[in-house]
Amino acid sequence: MPKSNLGAFGDVVNFRFLPLVAAASLAGLSACGGGAGGGSPASGAAVIPQMPIVLSASSLSFLSLGATNSQTVSASEGNYSGAFSASSTTCSAIASIALQPGSTTVFVITPVGAGSCSFSVADTLGQSKPLAVSVTTTTVGGT
Numbered sequence: 001m002p003k004s005n006l007g008a009f010g011d012v013v014n015f016r017f018l019p020l021v022a023a024a025s026l027a028g029l030s031a032c033g034g035g036a037g038g039g040s041p042a043s044g045a046a047v048i049p050q051m052p053i054v055l056s057a058s059s060l061s062f063l064s065l066g067a068t069n070s071q072t073v074s075a076s077e078g079n080y081s082g083a084f085s086a087s088s089t090t091c092s093a094i095a096s097i098a099l100q101p102g103s104t105t106v107f108v109i110t111p112v113g114a115g116s117c118s119f120s121v122a123d124t125l126g127q128s129k130p131l132a133v134s135v136t137t138t139t140v141g142g143t
Helices: none
Strands: 020-022 046-048 053-055 059-062 071-077 085-087 095-099 106-111 115-122 128-135
Touching: 053 115, 053 128, 059 071, 085 095, 095 115, 095 128, 106 128
Parallel strands: 020 046, 059 128
Antiparallel strands: 053 071, 071 106, 085 115, 095 106, 115 128
């Protein structure tokens, strides 16, 4: 452990440096190669584990269509402060999803048609979490 004589009253102050390395940035790093060729992190490096994505709701149900019936879902993940995104190949005629203006973690889901589908909420590290959506509409007095 490196030592310094910078302490008050002549005390010796011990320093121990533990660089924090995000798990995603470890891909392609080597201890001596500077970034090419794989390998493990440098000795003494602390690796921050990737935590699962947590959604404030795992499914949403709607009984009416339109923006006035929108609902929000928040995404979070321990040890992660990046943005989230959402996608779907089955929801275009059932519901829309977009980040709430000014947010990187809160999604606004708007029902646009009857049916069921699933969105995938993802971080920038390759993890994703499904969000099930069900929209039911009732026609009263219709044909």
